[in-house]
Amino acid sequence: MTDISAGVPPTATTEPKTSLVASDARTRRRNAAEKRFRAYGMVAIGVGLFFLIVLAVSIVRSGLPAFTETVLSVEFTVSEEQFEDAESQILKTAVYEAIFVNALNEQLQAKNLDVAFDAAAIGRLVGKPGATIRTFFRENGDQLGQPVNFDLTAASRVDGYINGRVTRDTLVDSRFLQGSDLDLVDALIEAGIVKERFNWNFLTGTDSGVDNPGGAGIGASVIGSFFMMLVVLVLSLPIGVAASIYLEEFAPKNRFTDLIEVNISNLAAVPSIVFGILGLAVFIQFMHLPQSAPLVGGLVLTLMTLPTIIISTRASLKAVPPSIRDAALGVGASKMQAVFHHVLPLAAPGILTGTIIGLAQALGETAPLLLIGMVGYVAREYPEAFLSGFVEPNSAMPAQIYTWASRADAGFYEKAWGGIIVLLIFLLAMNIIAVLLRRRFERRW
Amino acid sequence: MPVLWILLIVFALAAVGYVLGRQRAVQSVDGDARRLHSLPSCYGTNVALFALIPALTVLVLWLLVQPMIISNSVVSNLPEGAVADDGSLSLVMSDVRRVADGLSLAVSEGEMTQTVATSPGTAFEDVAETLASVGVVLGSSVDTTVLRAAQEYRAMTSTGRVAMAFLVILIAVAGLTFALRMTQGRFRARTMVERVILALLIGAASVAILTTIGIVLSLVFNTVEFFRLYPASEFFFGTTWAPSFSGRGGASDLGVVPLLWGTLYISLIALLVAVPIGLFAAIYLSEYASPSVRGFAKPLLEILAGIPTIVYGLFALLTVGPLLLGVFGNDGVGWMQGGTAVMTAGLVMGIMLIPFVSSLSDDIINAVPQAMRDGSFGLGATKSETIKQVVLPAALPGIVGAILLAASRAIGETMIVVLGAGAAAKLSLNPFEAMTTVTAKIVSQLTGDADFASPEALVAFALGMTLFVITLGLNVIALYVVRKYREQYE
Numbered sequence: 023m024t025d026i027s028a029g030v031p032p033t034a035t036t037e038p039k040t041s042l043v044a045s046d047a048r049t050r051r052r053n054a055a056e057k058r059f060r061a062y063g064m065v066a067i068g069v070g071l072f073f074l075i076v077l078a079v080s081i082v083r084s085g086l087p088a089f090t091e092t093v094l095s096v097e098f099t100v101s102e103e104q105f106e107d108a109e110s111q112i113l114k115t116a117v118y119e120a121i122f123v124n125a126l127n128e129q130l131q132a133k134n135l136d137v138a139f140d141a142a143a144i145g146r147l148v149g150k151p152g153a154t155i156r157t158f159f160r161e162n163g164d165q166l167g168q169p170v171n172f173d174l175t176a177a178s179r180v181d182g183y184i185n186g187r188v189t190r191d192t193l194v195d196s197r198f199l200q201g202s203d204l205d206l207v208d209a210l211i212e213a214g215i216v217k218e219r220f221n222w223n224f225l226t227g228t229d230s231g232v233d234n235p236g237g238a239g240i241g242a243s244v245i246g247s248f249f250m251m252l253v254v255l256v257l258s259l260p261i262g263v264a265a266s267i268y269l270e271e272f273a274p275k276n277r278f279t280d281l282i283e284v285n286i287s288n289l290a291a292v293p294s295i296v297f298g299i300l301g302l303a304v305f306i307q308f309m310h311l312p313q314s315a316p317l318v319g320g321l322v323l324t325l326m327t328l329p330t331i332i333i334s335t336r337a338s339l340k341a342v343p344p345s346i347r348d349a350a351l352g353v354g355a356s357k358m359q360a361v362f363h364h365v366l367p368l369a370a371p372g373i374l375t376g377t378i379i380g381l382a383q384a385l386g387e388t389a390p391l392l393l394i395g396m397v398g399y400v401a402r403e404y405p406e407a408f409l410s411g412f413v414e415p416n417s418a419m420p421a422q423i424y425t426w427a428s429r430a431d432a433g434f435y436e437k438a439w440g441g442i443i444v445l446l447i448f449l450l451a452m453n454i455i456a457v458l459l460r461r462r463f464e465r466r467w
Numbered sequence: 468m469p470v471l472w473i474l475l476i477v478f479a480l481a482a483v484g485y486v487l488g489r490q491r492a493v494q495s496v497d498g499d500a501r502r503l504h505s506l507p508s509c510y511g512t513n514v515a516l517f518a519l520i521p522a523l524t525v526l527v528l529w530l531l532v533q534p535m536i537i538s539n540s541v542v543s544n545l546p547e548g549a550v551a552d553d554g555s556l557s558l559v560m561s562d563v564r565r566v567a568d569g570l571s572l573a574v575s576e577g578e579m580t581q582t583v584a585t586s587p588g589t590a591f592e593d594v595a596e597t598l599a600s601v602g603v604v605l606g607s608s609v610d611t612t613v614l615r616a617a618q619e620y621r622a623m624t625s626t627g628r629v630a631m632a633f634l635v636i637l638i639a640v641a642g643l644t645f646a647l648r649m650t651q652g653r654f655r656a657r658t659m660v661e662r663v664i665l666a667l668l669i670g671a672a673s674v675a676i677l678t679t680i681g682i683v684l685s686l687v688f689n690t691v692e693f694f695r696l697y698p699a700s701e702f703f704f705g706t707t708w709a710p711s712f713s714g715r716g717g718a719s720d721l722g723v724v725p726l727l728w729g730t731l732y733i734s735l736i737a738l739l740v741a742v743p744i745g746l747f748a749a750i751y752l753s754e755y756a757s758p759s760v761r762g763f764a765k766p767l768l769e770i771l772a773g774i775p776t777i778v779y780g781l782f783a784l785l786t787v788g789p790l791l792l793g794v795f796g797n798d799g800v801g802w803m804q805g806g807t808a809v810m811t812a813g814l815v816m817g818i819m820l821i822p823f824v825s826s827l828s829d830d831i832i833n834a835v836p837q838a839m840r841d842g843s844f845g846l847g848a849t850k851s852e853t854i855k856q857v858v859l860p861a862a863l864p865g866i867v868g869a870i871l872l873a874a875s876r877a878i879g880e881t882m883i884v885v886l887g888a889g890a891a892a893k894l895s896l897n898p899f900e901a902m903t904t905v906t907a908k909i910v911s912q913l914t915g916d917a918d919f920a921s922p923e924a925l926v927a928f929a930l931g932m933t934l935f936v937i938t939l940g941l942n943v944i945a946l947y948v949v950r951k952y953r954e955q956y957e
Binding site for chain 2: 052053055056058059060062063064065066067069070071073074076077080081084260261262264265267268269272273281282285286287288289291292293294295296297299300302303304307308309310325328329332356357358382385386387388389392393395397409420423424427428435438439442445446449453
């Protein structure tokens with residue numbers, strides 16, 4: 023203290039006067055720094071939310087077209103004579119195709135749209151209409167002679183042209199679509215023959231081959247995911263709850279318990295692909311369970327989900343006040359009875375919420391499924407029965423999306439985005455259920 | 468008898484045992500339940516548990532052990548020369564299993580009689596034809612030896628199944644009768660039941676340990692197998708990654724260095740994106756934001772964490788990649804050749820990690836006691852000075868831990884790099900070039916080809932081991948940092 027008075031001579035006259043009203047340069051600098059710092063934070067939040075919006079917009083914009091399909095809606099009449107005539111020919115479908123082309127031509131000319139096209143162009147646009155028409159009239163003979171409306175699904179590239187995915191500049195003439203066909207498509211749009219309708223096949227259908235993006239559906243893989251989630255639920259809920267009860271209520275403080283705790287926290291941080299390796303080595307290589315089966319996928323995802331469920335279950339067991347246990351023990355219940363009859367029911371809503379969130383996490387997990395063969399498999403059919411659904415090869419939603427994303431045909435990208443919308447709707451529904459459950463049953467002690 | 472039926476029978480026995488045990492206990496005290504040691508239901512549960520647990524244990528063990536024993540016995544009965552080396556042994560065995568499954572399928576569809584399927588005189592050509600008609604197409608490697616082995620395999624499997632059904636049900640009945648004989652008023656049923664339940668709880672808790680053991684064993688065994696075929700020094704220090712699936716052994720270069728470089732480079736970019744944004748977001752949310760802003764922005768940011776990684780992967784491949792290509796590609800600056808690049812994957816992974824960094828840091832910043840902030844304000848510091856000089860230093864160990872955890876997430880992330888980073892293994896500094904990572908190569912080496920004997924497939928396990936060790940190491944260091952340097956308040 024003494025050196026202050028000794029070292030600093032009184033120089034009050036040379037120092038500028040400070041004012042309480044006007045801030046000096048240093049204060050201004052500090053305040054500016056304060057504002058800048060605050061702005062950094064706002065920018066960071068803004069950037070995060072911006073990314074979220076970009077992600078959402080690009081999912082919705084790229085995925086929605088997967089839910090619609092383009093159809094050529096043409097109404098025309100096939101008379102009985104034409105039918106008899108066609109059935110007597112050798113190339114029966116070609117005759118029907120000619121009838122269709124004529125009908126289309128007439129309708130275009132009625133609207134003064136003059137476009138030259140041949141049957142091959144129609145083939146590129148809608149596949150083989152002759153076969154569809156023939157099958158229809160063979161089955162519905164009574165419709166002959168009456169005008170019938172046919173909705174023929176357009177090829178995926180035509181779909182892409184209408185949605186803006188394929189443009190005249192980017193189109194390369196191929197056996198799938200040629201530049202001249204686009205003139206026809208434009209004319210058809212003008213004539214009102216091309217229509218958009220909801221693509222039910224995308225939701226209920228199964229995966230198609232690598233060159234037919236239009237026919238691909240996500241239905242079979244939704245079922246595959248469902249069976250996997252069933253396995254995860256049936257295994258991880260009891261095991262997770264039992265493990266949490268032991269660790270939270272009974273475990274003495276010793277090496278063994280410590281080991282379990284360390285293991286659980288480490289497993290929560292192990293990369294998911296390592297669980298895939300585990301599944302491949304143990305369940306497929308060692309136990310010879312079938313490849314690509316939802317059962318194996320479910321087992322792997324169970325092991326992955328367990329730490330999540332255990333952590334949330336322990337939190338909700340901890341939230342039950344000790345007075346409940348004490349009261350139960352006080353009236354003569356054993357420790358086991360106190361836990362199972364009193365603590366567990368009170369913790370149930372929290373456990374349920376944690377389980378749903380764990381399931382949602384497992385539903386979106388892809389990497390382990392790649393290793394147990396869910397990707398090489400093309401899910402062309404639904405499982406035959408309930409039990410065979412577990413062991414028959416199938417795909418799962420995220421694996422199906424990955425399969426589509428890695429195919430060469432750009433038409434599948436749209437399907438992949440559409441699949442993501444379906445997946446996110448499931449996740450959203452599960453999370454909303456979890457939030458509602460928490461709101462409804464949450465109890466503050 | 469299918470396993471499902473055995474399970475149903477055992478559960479039915481347990482249910483019957485519950486009712487009988489309860490009745491017997493009540494009868495033994497002439498209907499006066501107060502003279503029982505435990506509640507009547509405890510006696511019932513006791514009997515049911517005795518019927519269930521030994522039987523189910525035997526069932527599970529049998530299902531695990533039977534295929535191994537049968538495989539060994541079939542292999543030892545194969546004639547000399549049928550198996551060239553260890554690698555083709557597994558192929559021969561999978562052929563045997565396929566033929567055996569095919570035979571069972573043919574019999575169940577009525578294409579083949581049971582006698583034809585089992586008789587040792589059946590000609591191989593007939594069988595191949597019948598199998599083809601039920602949809603089991605046999606490869607060229609299948610011959611009469613395999614058919615005989617398959618018949619033996621089927622015979623042993625069906626005998627084993629019958630024996631198992633018999634044994635399991637017998638054990639269930641025996642357990643039930645034993646427990647019933649014990650049941651009388653003095654018997655301490657509750658103690659017994661609670662001991663069994665406690666054992667079950669401990670068993671459930673041990674699943675975590677078993678999983679870890681399973682992971683370590685499956686990695687270690689296959690990695691050792693790999694190092695037997697491929698020198699470890701070349702794996703760890705080799706700078707080229709060029710697997711060839713056609714030439715087996717020696718022909719491929721399997722150096723891990725380019726993969727590790729790709730992994731670290733992508734993770735670095737991801738952290739460069741995620742850490743500043745996440746950290747500033749956490750600071751703003753915990754120190755500046757009003758409760759309403761916080762209640763709105765925090766859940767929205769956390770949505771980013773709940774989105775499955777496949778979505779981010781597709782986002783990288785189809786949105787971010789083309790976007791970057793438009794700016795840095797040949798039309799723009801000319802640094803980038805294709806949409807998949809280190810930058811694409813790193814950027815998207817950074818977006819994924821933002822909520823991870825921000826929630827963890829938010830918790831840690833909130834844990835710093837208010838008194839420290841008040842003290843700083845009292846000395847005249849502004850809010851930002853308080854944060855920079857008081858709050859952040861106090862929260863630093865926790866934040867470092869959070870960043871290390873985020874790094875471990877980034878290193879182990881698979882889908883984003885599989886779709887967004889490209890497939891070429893390169894040692895390059897240009898962030899706009901396609902590179903590949905450890906996880907992406909695990910996927911590409913293990914999907915498709917089912918032959919686990921070649922070094923090209925086994926290398927995936929060595930890569931998995933590397934990944935496991937790195938992420939585990941990062942997690943351990945993160946925990947250590949948090950524990951060691953955490954300021955203890957109060």
